Amino acid sequence: MKYLIPYLKKYKKERILAPLFKMLEACFDLIVPLIVADLIDVGIAGRDTHYILTHFGLLLMMALLGLTCSFTAQYFAARAATGTSAGLRHELLDKIQSLSLTEFDQTGAATLITRMTSDVNQVQNGLNMTLRLFMRSPFIVFGAMIMAFTINAKIALLFVAAIIVLFIIVFGVMKLTAPLYRHTQQKLDKITEATREDLTGVRVIRAFGREETQIKNFAERNSKLLHAQIYVGDMSAIMNPLTYVTINAVIIAVLWFGSGMVESGVLFSGDIIALINYINQILVELVKLANLIVIISKSLASMGRVGQVLDMESSMTFEGNAKGTETTEAVRFEHVDMRYAGAGADSLTDITFTAKKGQTIGIIGGTGSGKSSLVQLILRFYDAAKGTVYLNGEPIQNWSQEALREKIAIVPQKAQLFTGTIRSNLLMGKADATEDEMWRALEIAQAAEVVRGKAGGLDEPVEQGGANFSGGQKQRLTIARALVAQADILILDDSSSALDYATEAALRKALKTLPEETTVFIVSQRAGTIAHADQILVLDDGQMAGIGTHEELLASCQVYREIYESQFEKKTEARS
Numbered sequence: 001m002k003y004l005i006p007y008l009k010k011y012k013k014e015r016i017l018a019p020l021f022k023m024l025e026a027c028f029d030l031i032v033p034l035i036v037a038d039l040i041d042v043g044i045a046g047r048d049t050h051y052i053l054t055h056f057g058l059l060l061m062m063a064l065l066g067l068t069c070s071f072t073a074q075y076f077a078a079r080a081a082t083g084t085s086a087g088l089r090h091e092l093l094d095k096i097q098s099l100s101l102t103e104f105d106q107t108g109a110a111t112l113i114t115r116m117t118s119d120v121n122q123v124q125n126g127l128n129m130t131l132r133l134f135m136r137s138p139f140i141v142f143g144a145m146i147m148a149f150t151i152n153a154k155i156a157l158l159f160v161a162a163i164i165v166l167f168i169i170v171f172g173v174m175k176l177t178a179p180l181y182r183h184t185q186q187k188l189d190k191i192t193e194a195t196r197e198d199l200t201g202v203r204v205i206r207a208f209g210r211e212e213t214q215i216k217n218f219a220e221r222n223s224k225l226l227h228a229q230i231y232v233g234d235m236s237a238i239m240n241p242l243t244y245v246t247i248n249a250v251i252i253a254v255l256w257f258g259s260g261m262v263e264s265g266v267l268f269s270g271d272i273i274a275l276i277n278y279i280n281q282i283l284v285e286l287v288k289l290a291n292l293i294v295i296i297s298k299s300l301a302s303m304g305r306v307g308q309v310l311d312m313e314s315s316m317t318f319e320g321n322a323k324g325t326e327t328t329e330a331v332r333f334e335h336v337d338m339r340y341a342g343a344g345a346d347s348l349t350d351i352t353f354t355a356k357k358g359q360t361i362g363i364i365g366g367t368g369s370g371k372s373s374l375v376q377l378i379l380r381f382y383d384a385a386k387g388t389v390y391l392n393g394e395p396i397q398n399w400s401q402e403a404l405r406e407k408i409a410i411v412p413q414k415a416q417l418f419t420g421t422i423r424s425n426l427l428m429g430k431a432d433a434t435e436d437e438m439w440r441a442l443e444i445a446q447a448a449e450v451v452r453g454k455a456g457g458l459d460e461p462v463e464q465g466g467a468n469f470s471g472g473q474k475q476r477l478t479i480a481r482a483l484v485a486q487a488d489i490l491i492l493d494d495s496s497s498a499l500d501y502a503t504e505a506a507l508r509k510a511l512k513t514l515p516e517e518t519t520v521f522i523v524s525q526r527a528g529t530i531a532h533a534d535q536i537l538v539l540d541d542g543q544m545a546g547i548g549t550h551e552e553l554l555a556s557c558q559v560y561r562e563i564y565e566s567q568f569e570k571k572t573e574a575r576s
């Protein structure tokens with residue numbers, strides 16, 4: 001709730017005017033039964049056409065005024081509600097962006113998406129309905145009751161009893177359904193998560209003919225959600241019959257006692273109509289109030305889920321403003337251990353090495369040996385559990401996030417492009433990059449041909465996730481994006497795996513034309529890709545199995561020799 005307060009303050013005018021106009025509309029609604037009663041008792045009873053017509057005109061005017069008030073209230077309520085949800089979404093995105101990857105790994109993207117979309121929409125809906133109905137409905141309920149007292153106190157006492165019973169029903173149902181809503185939202189999260197995986201992995205699913213299984217799994221999850229929602233629906237559905245039975249019982253009682261009073265001249269027949277109108281108004285407003293309470297409880301649950309994200313604290317802070325020392329070293333690891341949150345074992349153990357400025361460092365090892373984890377420590381995507389990572393001689397914790405991102409550019413293992421154009425993707429590397437800078441990066445990345453081959457050139461559209469580019473084209477463009485940044489340190493995390501040998505060789509050659517001081521980390525499972533490096537780090541199950549040049553490692557490191565020989569033999573076999 002505390003997160004809504006700044007928005008409620010910001011939309012003060014709307015917050016006041018929306019309920020105010022709704023109350024005004026309610027006043028007109030409360031006067032209408034009295035006009036109708038008058039019209040019956042005087043106009044119709046006395047066959048006075050003029051009286052009937054003027055009162056009918058009055059009713060029309062009331063309806064028009066009510067409608068105007070309702071529209072105005074809706075306008076202000078919608079302004080406050082949509083403005084608040086837009087602001088909340090913004091805040092959520094800012095918060096999510098500020099979280100470290102550890103929180104990301106732990107929370108999961110699917111639930112974050114649900115919170116940014118359906119939960120925020122639920123809050124918007126709740127706020128809109130609250131502004132419109134929270135004061136109007138109780139006002140009409142009590143207003144109609146008071147009006148009933150002005151007509152006949154004895155009959156009005158029936159209204160009081162009915163309102164108490166109705167309140168018990170409404171609050172009872174609300175108490176039952178509110179916790180269930182949280183439960184259904186969790187199930188929705190699970191479906192979003194599974195759907196996301198199924199849709200992003202659609203090619204793999206088709207290739208392995210797993211459509212039937214995936215559909216079956218989805219149907220199971222979907223039916224669990226359906227059952228949970230039906231259960232909540234069933235609970236809410238109890239409310240309508242109960243409330244209608246209560247109201248009908250009151251109407252019968254009003255007619256029973258009222259008809260006797262009309263006969264004895266205590267009441268007019270128009271009064272009976274007015275009383276029935278009021279009890280119906282009470283029913284309608286109580287049902288609205290009940291729905292409002294359900295909506296509010298859903299919104300509060302959603303706000304709670306949004307608040308959980310907004311309350312998250314990043315496990316990493318970037319408060320330093322280190323600039324680096326006068327040193328020849330670019331990156332130094334000193335006895336570094338690393339463990340992912342929740343993992344049972346370290347992913348890296350006792351890593352120590354120094355990368356000098358201008359050097360090319362190769363990192364090789366089997367799958368899961370810790371190569372990506374190691375380079376992610378250089379970017380401070382994660383913190384070391386033990387030991388220290390130094391950048392330009394300064395512990396990495398002393399650098400600001402901006403300085404780190406400026407100094408280091410990475411080509412991630414999974415080539416990821418964003419919706420837009422080739423140009424907009426390249427500009428992510430450096431917002432003010434010139435056309436020449438972009439083309440130079442494209443040339444080095446062996447991507448210039450790809451761009452020239454597209455009708456739109458640099459302005460060729462990129463579809464979501466780069467779906468209109470091949471795997472190799474995407475890799476080259478992501479390499480170009482990193483090169484545009486002209487960072488001091490360039491990390492290529494297994495980013496030439498989709499390139500053919502000739503293109504990869506051309507890329508390696510072109511990387512040599514980078515400024516002399518650029519330090520390049522190349523992660524690869526191919527010995528050929530890193531063999532030329534100044535230093536090669538060999539990882540084996542998170543530990544350093546060796547460090548040195550290709551020749552030194554061939555002579556001294558068994559793991560490296562095995563990798564090299566297995567690939568060299570494969571090539572020889574393939575040729576023969």
Ligand SMILES: Nc1ncnc2c1ncn2[C@@H]1O[C@H](COP(=O)(O)OP(=O)(O)OP(=O)(O)O)[C@@H](O)[C@H]1O
Pocket residue numbers: 105340341343347365366367368369370371372373374413525
């Ligand atoms: N986000 C994560 N959460 C928990 N464990 C992780 C995470 N990422 C990687 N790991 C674990 O850390 C270990 C090292 O993974 P890493 O991705 O660094 O290996 P890699 O050498 O780059 O592998 P590959 O060549 O297959 O990409 C693996 O055991 C992996 O299961």
